[in-house]
Amino acid sequence: MFDAFVQVVRQDLLAAFRHQSAILNPIWFFVIVVTLFPLGLGSDPTLLSRIAPGIIWVAALLAALLSFERLFKDDFIDGSLEQMMLSPYPLAWLVSAKIFGHWVLTGLPILLVSPLLAVFLSLKMDAFCALFLTLLIGTPILSLLGAIGVALTVGLRKGGILLSLIMLPFSIPILIFSTMAIEAASFGQSYLGFIALLLAMLVGAITLAPFAIAAALRVSVS
Template sequence: MQKNMNYSRAFLAVLLRDLHVAVRHRNDIFNPLLFFILVIVLFPLAIGPEPQTLSKIAPGCIWVAALLSSMLSLERLFKADHLDGSLEQMLLSPHPLTLLVSAKVIAHWILTGVPLIIIAPLLALLLHLEPHSYSALLLTLALGTPILSLLGAIGAALTVGLSKGGVLLSLLILPLYIPVLIFSTSAIEAASMNLVYNGQLAIIGAMLITSLILAPFAIGASLRVSIN
């Protein structure tokens, strides 16, 4: 019982620390969100204001923008801790490394994924998304954005020791993001045609569960390889 309490305290300490640091460095919060907004706003300007055209491309536009915006802050997920020595202390901590990195990933999702989920329905109005597609949009974002943070953290852990690992990070994680992109946009498109999209949601949910189970171990192993 005491051990479980210690684990909970360590988890909350890492989570609250990352949230507190992000509040002090607000660019980490606003830059991905501003990028997401700009991408969505630029599509109607580039393609034209025709509602039918925008409605067709809306699912892909929203999810591509969400995918790219989530990548903006990934490189800094472990970089600051590596530079100030906190990462080495985390590796030497008696608490499970999987627990600590899970707290950091959850903090990243709260700071980057949750704002996207909140603002996406408003921006979808600019793309004339079908009204009955909004539930599918919110569900796919709620299930898919945590996967982006979990998989992205693996790439961030692998490149944490590199001075300029942004390009390599993108090359590593973009192939992993493609299934999430495909099934999420497919679910929204199915909803726009009044079709059942439970199958796509089930697949995304399965990917989320798999990522929640396996990604922390992969992140921990990647950090040990990168630091050592």
């Protein structure tokens, strides 16, 4: 069972490393969007550090959205999604593996470039720690939520914009709690409560989302 999980993740990573632009493009997009804000709003460090959490999180959301399209599309087109459904392993389990692979390719790079953005937006150390934590917990939730939307729209010809319509509203709570945590951190207050809330949401998403995704994929593939 665990072998199947590793196998799916490995395949996805290998396929992604073969087309490296697939990994790099969303990251570049993320960095460029964040860069646009100081250029549009002026380079006042106090202003930037105040709005940094919102900017970084909105950019992360948009970058995640861009990368989602590929999550199930290739497998849908070449029929490996149907293969997955026929395999002896539960679909929800295999889907979790795919999402984990997707997070490694999109969420993890965002985490890795976040120090750079913290420097760009003159975030203080405390705020950066909070940002890092919220990204660490929040991006997997985004991947799980987004995968539901992808699974629902993968069979449609024009699924792209619809995906953002149905997925973005659900990601609002993550955005709110994350930015509140970072704000609290930048004022030197404790932000553990928000982190706990995000963790609770992550646990909920990990346990429930794979089943919703599996059900949605069954609708899309039939």
